[in-house]
Amino acid sequence: MTHLAGRQPVETPLVELRQVARTFGRGRAAMVALHEVGCTVLQGDRIAITGPSGSGKTTLLHLIAGLDKPTAGEVRWPEFGGNPLDHPGEVGLVFQGASLLPALDVLENVALPLLLADRPYGEAVTRARAALEQAEIAELAQRLPEELSGGQAQRVAVARALAPAPRLIAADEPTGRLDTRHALAVVDLLVRAAGELGATLLLATHDPRMAERLDRCWEMRDGTLNEVTA
Numbered sequence: 001m002t003h004l005a006g007r008q009p010v011e012t013p014l015v016e017l018r019q020v021a022r023t024f025g026r027g028r029a030a031m032v033a034l035h036e037v038g039c040t041v042l043q044g045d046r047i048a049i050t051g052p053s054g055s056g057k058t059t060l061l062h063l064i065a066g067l068d069k070p071t072a073g074e075v076r077w078p079e080f081g082g083n084p085l086d087h088p089g090e091v092g093l094v095f096q097g098a099s100l101l102p103a104l105d106v107l108e109n110v111a112l113p114l115l116l117a118d119r120p121y122g123e124a125v126t127r128a129r130a131a132l133e134q135a136e137i138a139e140l141a142q143r144l145p146e147e148l149s150g151g152q153a154q155r156v157a158v159a160r161a162l163a164p165a166p167r168l169i170a171a172d173e174p175t176g177r178l179d180t181r182h183a184l185a186v187v188d189l190l191v192r193a194a195g196e197l198g199a200t201l202l203l204a205t206h207d208p209r210m211a212e213r214l215d216r217c218w219e220m221r222d223g224t225l226n227e228v229t230a
């Protein structure tokens with residue numbers, strides 16, 4: 001596994017899952033997406049969650065980020081004192097599509113989460129500009145989303161996630177709609193930015209070439225988790 005520059009994990013658990021299961025639906029229609037998964041995410045970890053379609057990557061990522069609740073078992077966030085989503089700016093989320101607001105320019109899109117978290121306007125704009133610099137797209141600040149390529153739009157989505165300086169970055173197939181060159185660039189950006197921020201990074205991907213850029217790799221198979229590297 002590649003160890004790109006940055007801070008190494010310290011042995012402090014950021015997220016702990018104990019015998020976590022997640023079932024969707026009920027009765028005969030019940031679908032067990034996760035079977036008694038136990039794992040620990042350490043501060044500063046950079047973990048790829050791999051596995052085929054339907055193996056449970058998104059379900060696991062959502063539980064770790066606090067977006068979903070288990071149907072059995074326990075998820076704990078010792079460093080956050082409860083669900084991190086209750087603390088605005090602590091979790092940066094990136095999804096397959098950039099989902100930028102079409103009427104706002106790039107700078108406004110990146111500043112928006114900070115404004116929604118009641119940060120002062122000046123601070124939100126300053127942080128948004130810094131995140132665009134970090135993502136190496138400062139020159140796009142005044143563009144509208146419709147004026148961006150797919151790769152540029154996804155870098156804006158990454159900048160939006162980075163702007164509040166989150167402690168946990170959760171990215172779900174963030175490169176699924178990009179060609180290999182742009183996909184690798186976005187993954188490398190996430191890895192570098194996580195190192196610079198001292199943030200923990202979890203990245204769900206079905207692509208082993210993306211997973212190789214991170215330090216640890218968890219492989220999902222039919223709702224169970226195996227660590228394939230450490």
Ligand SMILES: Nc1ncnc2c1ncn2[C@@H]1O[C@H](COP(=O)(O)OP(=O)(O)OP(=O)(O)O)[C@@H](O)[C@H]1O
Pocket residue numbers: 024025031032033051052053054055056057058059060206220
């Ligand atoms: N809301 C839901 N209702 C019913 N079943 C669901 C729901 N969400 C996920 N599932 C099922 O749970 C299983 C795991 O889904 P999940 O999205 O976590 O897999 P994944 O590995 O992320 O897949 P992909 O790579 O295709 O995104 C799948 O069988 C899926 O159909």
